[in-house]
Amino acid sequence: MSGIASPSVPGGATDVDEAKGHWLLAGLGKRVLRPGGVGLTRTLLAGARPEGADVVELAPGLGRTASEIVAAGPRSYVGVDRDPAAIRALTQLLGIRGAVRQGDAAATGLPAASADVVVGEALLTMHGDRDKAAIITEAVRLLRPGGRYAIHELGLAPDSISDQIKTDVRQALARTIRVNARPLTAAEWQALLTSHGLVVDQVEYAPMALLQPRRLLADEGLGGTLRFAGNLLRHRQARRRVLAMRRVFRANRDHLTAVALVAHKPHSDDPER
Structure with missing residues (x-):
């Protein structure tokens, strides 16, 4: 890259061209990597109610x-x-305020019924149907009755979107972000949660504007946005990839959205069960 060192890319990738999109952005200094930005994350957490949980x-x-x-x-x-890399970063960030465990989202090794709230963001989107089901099954296992499962994912719009357009959008995303992303419509996300016995309480939306200037400022602040922009200017190969991602997001903006859902695990005598 014209004699300039590549950005540090977490996630085990050494080639900027092959790095997963979210890790590439992280290596360039972007800290908010959720499709609906920090605003939708805060809306999600308000519904999940982590206080005292x-x-x-x-x-x-x-x-x-x-x-x-x-x-x-x-x-x-x-x-x-x-x-x-994520474990090291999270351990350093949290200190004594929380615990970090290496494990798979579909098999955490944590005790059953040990959580009041399970949170997962931009996770299910990155998996196929079988793995989506395994992760949700694990979340349900972890929850106590009445506990909340909160997800923030990439969505397809509208709910009536054709199968062909779904395929086209998913293929465009996979080519660009180097992840076989499988977003669903909001109705499909809700149906997936209810098929695992959960009751959906809240559905919220935000534009999928991850790389738009206004969202960058809202998510990263002025200093973070300038740092990210400066890194893009210095790293030509990374800049080419990020601009390609942005073009795909913009080209498909009528069919991409961010969706947040909060659902609860019903008690055995819950009439909504």
């Missing part, structure tokens, strides 16, 4: 949401991630 976060990444959760004053916080 035992919280498990699945795949917390670099810990941006973990910071919001522990600031709310949970009784306990456990983050479960399988990526060593």
Whole structure:
């Protein structure tokens, strides 16, 4: 890259061209990597009510949401991630305010019925149908009756979107972000949760504007936005990838959205069960 060192890319990738999109952005200094930005994350957490709760976060990444959760004053916080770079970053960030465990979102190794809240953001989108089901099954296992499962994911719009457009959008995303992303419509996300016995309480939306200037400022602040922009200017190869991602997001903006859902695990005598 014209004699300039590549950005440090977490996630085990050494080639900027092959790095997963979210890790590339993290390596360039972007801290908010959720499709609906920090605003939708805060809306999600308000519905999940982590205050005084035992919280498990699945795949917390670099810990941006973990910071919001522990600031709310949970009784306990456990983050479960399988990526060593994420574990190191989260451990350093949390200190004594929470625990970090290496594990898979579909098999955490945590005790059953040990959580009041399970949070997962931009996680299910990155998996196929079988793995989505396994992760949700694990979340349900972890929850106590009445506990809340809160997710923030990439959505397809509208609910009546054709199968062909779904395929086209998913393929465009996979080519650009180097992840086989499988977003669903809001109705499909709700149906997926209810198929696992959960009751959906809240559905919220935000534009999918991850790389738009206004969202960057809202998520990263002025200093963070300038740092990210400066890194883009210095790293030509990374800049080319990020601009390609932005073009795909913009080209498909009528069919991409961010969706947040909060659902609860009913008690055995819950009439909504």
